[in-house]
Amino acid sequence: MYEHLALSDNGFLFDTRSGATYSLSRTGTFLLRELMRGTHPSDLAARLTDAFEVDLPAAARDCEQFLFRVKDLALLDEASDDDDDDPGSPRAAEPFGGVR
Amino acid sequence: MSGRDDSRRADGRPLTVAVTGLNATDNPGPGVPVIRAIRAACPDCRIVGLAYDALDPGNYMDGIADDVWLMPYPSQGAGVLEERLRAIHATTPLDAVIPTLDSELPTYLKLVDRLRDLGIGTFLPTADMLRLRGKDRLDALRTELGVSTPRGVALTDPAAIGKLDEELDFPVMVKGQFYDAAIAYSPMDVHAHFERFRAKWGVPVIVQEFVAGEEYDVVALGDGEGGLVGSVAMRKMQLTDKGKAWGGVTVADRKLDAFVRDTMAKLRWRGPCELEVMKASDGSGLYLIEINPRFPAWVYLSVGAGRNLPWAAVQLALGEHVAPMPPAPAGVMFLRHSFDQICSLADYSALTTLGELHHAAASSPATAEEVAR
């Protein structure tokens, strides 16, 4: 569900499907990366507190708002049926080949 | 000139010049042509591009900037700009900076002394000169300095429109204080334009006698003491839909050259400028219509004409002497074109997230790690 997103470590996001680009804060990058790895949204806050100096209630609140933003930006929308699962369709051409 | 290698400083570091205005769009800023001109004279100089937008095409063009830094908008003030320049200077020591945009000039002028203290040279008009070139002052240039400009008045109150014909001959040009111009054949026309321009640009609205004739654009560099370092006059051959030059040819006209020399002397202009000059078709002579206090976007033509004015500006900014150049030859032509360049998304990502992009390795002495980047 996230393979259309190319996220660099410095917080630059390219949506290969829509062509839109985004900037994310460090924690935003972390959270989106977690989502892309398959972390369940309800586990995000715990991950955040493991990695960053934030308490659980604040993390939970911030995650909730972040998830809403991500949803609002339609980043996670399912691809329409006809354009998916075509093994021949190229994905992003190594979008961050040059960026660490 | 001296036999030393212009592109190196005493410490062996390449001469490093920062240039703004990389917006090489369909209404281009002068940064890219200024950089090309500097490169033509100094292939080994390090060029630092100062961009206001991650999407300025000049950021990505091959052989233009070695480094690109995103800059705060001038509206954020001199303090913020200084802070940014200091940060850049700390990683890439700058020898000179050439601002090329109208809107940033007042802010850079505030920093001239501080930049000098940091060892960064500039060669810019003074704040007083900037005020003088204000459209509402063109008439004062005529009355106070004897520069030939069309007669004009700066209107703040529409009530004065009725009395215009006591001072000016119609038709007249009505101009917004920043942009826009329209011809008016009667006070009634002036009224209509006045209201429109006031709503858009505020007051004053400038009314000038209309000069029918041929327009010439002149790029000039003044030494600030009344002398002309060099100039190139151009007649537009092709225009964009906004009326900007998209092609042109140099002209050699002794009267025009003398007019430019005389005007620059009266203004004691320091630094680059573009003069818009009308040659009246009624034979009444030449008139200065407008002064833009920076290089025009067509300034690369000066290199073609053998009068590399941007490079001369860099030398002056470095405190070097530049001998006055003879008038430019006629018949050097330019045509602008555009092409689509493939850019790296990674470069764009670097600019948006880090605010900087480095096409070249860091200047001396570079560590292996830096080179590896």
Add this chain to the structure above:
Amino acid sequence: MSRQPYDKPTILKHATGLANKFGRGPSRKSLERIDGVKVTELIERFGSPLFVFSEHRLRQKYREAYRAFSLRYPKVQFSWSYKTNYLDAVCRIFHQEGAWAEVVSEIEYEMARRLGIPGEHILFNGPYKPEPALRTAIAEGSKLHLDHYEELYTVERLAREAGRVVPVSIRINMDTGIHPRWDRFGFNLDNGEALDAIRRLHAGGHLVLEGIHSHIGTFVLDPEAYGRAAAKMAELALTVRRETGMVVKYLDVGGGFASRSTLHSQYAPGADGSPPIDDYAEAITSALLGAGFPQNEMPTLMLETGRALIDDAGFMVTRVVGNKRLANGTRALIVDAGVNVLFTSFWYRHDVLPVLDRGGMLEETVIYGPLCMNIDVVRPSVLLPPLEAGDALVIRPVGAYNLTQSMQFIRLRPAAILIGENQEVDVVRRAEVLDDLKGPELLPARLAP
């Protein structure tokens, strides 16, 4: 593994033409202390929102302005423009520095008298001075600045009744090349009305012209406009001297110098764009020195500078009430100070600085006040880091006009404090209580609950 410092998770879509972000390196501004005093402590002690004034800045600005003029011209007198800010503490600071009072109503007149200012050190301006106020002003010898003919006739009658010759000044207006032209106050110079009024008061025999006053506008960014005004006033004074023999003792150029605030329409921040006070001083004094007054008849130069003296010395401390994301994705903040106490937000782009920047991405943010009113916008757009409810912000400069023009709309007005030169903190106006609002009301018995 040790945990990393936290910032708020943020995602920003790159819009075409969006303001640039220049990565991580923008200069981030925050303001933890005002004159060395911690803002968070001020909030703990006095609540939020809170007007904060700096005595140090007030005195410093005054001295700077006084020096700029007095170095260039032999006789200079400032009068504090009460309407700009008539907190007693503020007025007293300026009076201690040597300023007289400039008032535009009978209650301002009373304020000045209560603060110990003698009548002869009060300049009385304004289009409406009720007759009893005029009587008091005449009796106490204050400097009356006549605004229109009716007033001239009234004062003349009062002088006749009192059986004495009363010195007066007239306010004039004129074209100084700026727009808008404030021609609703005083007598017009350019069409001859001003000279006509002077001839008229001279002919009456009960009034004698003492001064000429003008106030050409406010936040006037062109010092040359003052040069032109001063030159025209001087010329009028010399004409009067020639025609009537009356020697004009003072020329009052009013107020209107720009502060370091920034108009919404201005591109560069006011701190860069506003001329320094020296430029105004240079324009005015060189016009006066070059006007051709005989050496022994140089008029006193009066000034009624308001905002330029106080704007920078005033801060509004406020707290974040809530974060919001508007439907179009714009970030919004609600703060506890609204336009009812920040009236100047309608014209000026105030600095809004977080007291503490915890890091995180800067984002264009609209700042709303707490009023349940759509117009309650403190800043339509300002770059701010993520902030939490309860975080403090400082809005500046707000020293001029905000307090005097504030009103109790929905909310009561906040306290004002003064930070002294030694960082002592005093409440100079307590926060209002409900009775301050409801006290004057009377409820008919038949409507009693």
